[in-house]
Amino acid sequence: DAKTTQPPSMDCAEGRAANLPCNHSTISGNEYVYWYRQIHSQGPQYIIHGLKNNETNEMASLIITEDRKSSTLILPHATLRDTAVYYCIVRVANYGQNFVFGPGTRLSVLP
Amino acid sequence: DSGVTQTPKHLITATGQRVTLRCSPRSGDLSVYWYQQSLDQGLQFLIHYYNGEERAKGNILERFSAQQFPDLHSELNLSSLELGDSALYFCASSARTGGDYGYTFGSGTRLTVV
Numbered sequence: 673d674a675k676t677t678q679p680p681s682m683d684c685a686e687g688r689a690a691n692l693p694c695n696h697s698t699i700s701g702n703e704y705v706y707w708y709r710q711i712h713s714q715g716p717q718y719i720i721h722g723l724k725n726n727e728t729n730e731m732a733s734l735i736i737t738e739d740r741k742s743s744t745l746i747l748p749h750a751t752l753r754d755t756a757v758y759y760c761i762v763r764v765a766n767y768g769q770n771f772v773f774g775p776g777t778r779l780s781v782l783p
Numbered sequence: 784d785s786g787v788t789q790t791p792k793h794l795i796t797a798t799g800q801r802v803t804l805r806c807s808p809r810s811g812d813l814s815v816y817w818y819q820q821s822l823d824q825g826l827q828f829l830i831h832y833y834n835g836e837e838r839a840k841g842n843i844l845e846r847f848s849a850q851q852f853p854d855l856h857s858e859l860n861l862s863s864l865e866l867g868d869s870a871l872y873f874c875a876s877s878a879r880t881g882g883d884y885g886y887t888f889g890s891g892t893r894l895t896v897v
Contacts (some may be wrong), residue, residue, distance in 0.1 A: 708886055715785065715873050715888030716826070760825075770816055770839055771886060773826035 676760045681778040684754075686715070690747040692777050694760030697741045704765045705736060707745045708773075709756040716759065719745065723765075750781045786810065790794035797894045802861040804892045808855055814838075815857040816877070816886060817849055819838030821870035832857055838887050864896045 677695040683726040684690040696705065705723040705727045710726040722725055723742075727734045747754055786809035796802055810816050817829040819842075828841035832851035843849075846864075851857040861868060871893050875886035 708885070709825075713871060713891070713893075715787075715875070715890050716886075717785075718885040718887070721885060770828045770841065771829050772828065773818075775825055 676762055676774055678758070678777045679775065680775065681780070683782055684747075684750045684782050686752060686781050686783050687749055690750040690754065690777065690779060690781070692745040692747075692758050692760075693742065694745070695742045696760070696762045699740050699762050700764075702764055705734065705740075705743045705760045706757045706763065706771065707730040707732070707734065707762045708761065708771075709754075710759070711753075719758075721765075734783050750768075750779075752781050752783065755779060755781045785889060787874060787887050789889035789890060789892050790809060790897075791895050792890065793895075794897060798864055798896055799818050799830070800864050800896075801860065802864065802894065804859040804861070804872050804874075804894070806855070806857045806859070806874030806876075806889060808874075809878075809887055812876035812878055812887070813855065814877040815851055816875045817843075817857070817859050818873040818875065819870050820873065820891075821867075822891050824870075826873070829859070836849050839889060861894070869896045870896055 707719040708716040710716045723732045736743045757776040757778050788807040790805045812814045813834045819827045829843040830849050831839040835851045846862050849859045871891045873891045875888040
């Protein structure tokens, strides 16, 4: 799987948009970008994934650059409950493949 | 409730002992994955089973073993336990057909070796 680079930590004010960047400059053409988050000691939670088009669901939006070398996860109105470690992972969309988690970004939403 | 059930939630045991962690995947999921999360190592992939067969191994110690049963539940066996085995152990399952929306994780088993 391609490697990703994320900032180790970020802060965001409650109610504001949280924009979490991820670099994946060696991504292959058939690899998707996945985002998970882990709220303190709970099991990781799937957020969103995409290939090359921007994606949006009830939790977040995923913006992937045209060259696919980087992406941004956007939480439109961050709440205190969004405080978590966010993981960006790239891999082929094959349900048999395992996810490799890096250190992620620790997002702190501040009141 | 994610649909992935892990038991027990907490386990305290002594060094040298053996424990078994259990995981029931979401209904219909054939793949089960085990991960270990310790403070200094982050989330480490251990092993993957699909429909009863081992599919991939990660950083799993020889003292650890796993299996998946015909009813698709899985067990992770940890033996000759050491203090360093203290960690959160997560199980995840994934859908067998259709779009790949990633894994669904359970809430984990916190193992403390004393």
